[in-house]
Amino acid sequence: MSNDASQAQDSFPRNEAQNSGLQINGIDPGVSPFIARVSIYGIHLGVLSTVAYTVQPKAGSVSKAVNVSYSNSALAARGYLTPEGNMLTLPVIGLYAGYTNQVALQFSFQDGSALTLPVSITTAAYNDPTGIYQHPTILTKRAAGSALGFDFFY
Numbered sequence: 001m002s003n004d005a006s007q008a009q010d011s012f013p014r015n016e017a018q019n020s021g022l023q024i025n026g027i028d029p030g031v032s033p034f035i036a037r038v039s040i041y042g043i044h045l046g047v048l049s050t051v052a053y054t055v056q057p058k059a060g061s062v063s064k065a066v067n068v069s070y071s072n073s074a075l076a077a078r079g080y081l082t083p084e085g086n087m088l089t090l091p092v093i094g095l096y097a098g099y100t101n102q103v104a105l106q107f108s109f110q111d112g113s114a115l116t117l118p119v120s121i122t123t124a125a126y127n128d129p130t131g132i133y134q135h136p137t138i139l140t141k142r143a144a145g146s147a148l149g150f151d152f153f154y
Contacts, residue, residue: 024117025040027039032097034094034095034097035091036091036123038105038119050069050072051070051088051090053068055092055103056104062145068092096123
């Protein structure tokens, strides 16, 4: 590329997603293996419109993906977004216990730009103190593609 072409390319304004500098700072376990807290650093997270994520179904599962979305104002109201607007703690629910969950974090900005960050979240095994939920008795196994009024319970 010629010097003139690179200068012309640099003169195009960058959008908010390109300027965000988003990066994963860490992942902490939540109150159960089904929940994690993902720490995210970025420049000007205050210009986020929404933050969403998708937890991919476990291999061999007949469940749908878990899709969750938060508005920027909801995250700020709950104290998940720092007042400086550069740190976000995202609660991620719907994880599989004892598994490396594949999660896609989707960030939408006020200017309409978007950015997706893939992240792997490894969770601890679930230990049911009563033994009731860890080893359920399955009377009729759900067939792939069957209609059911719900996908998850906790």
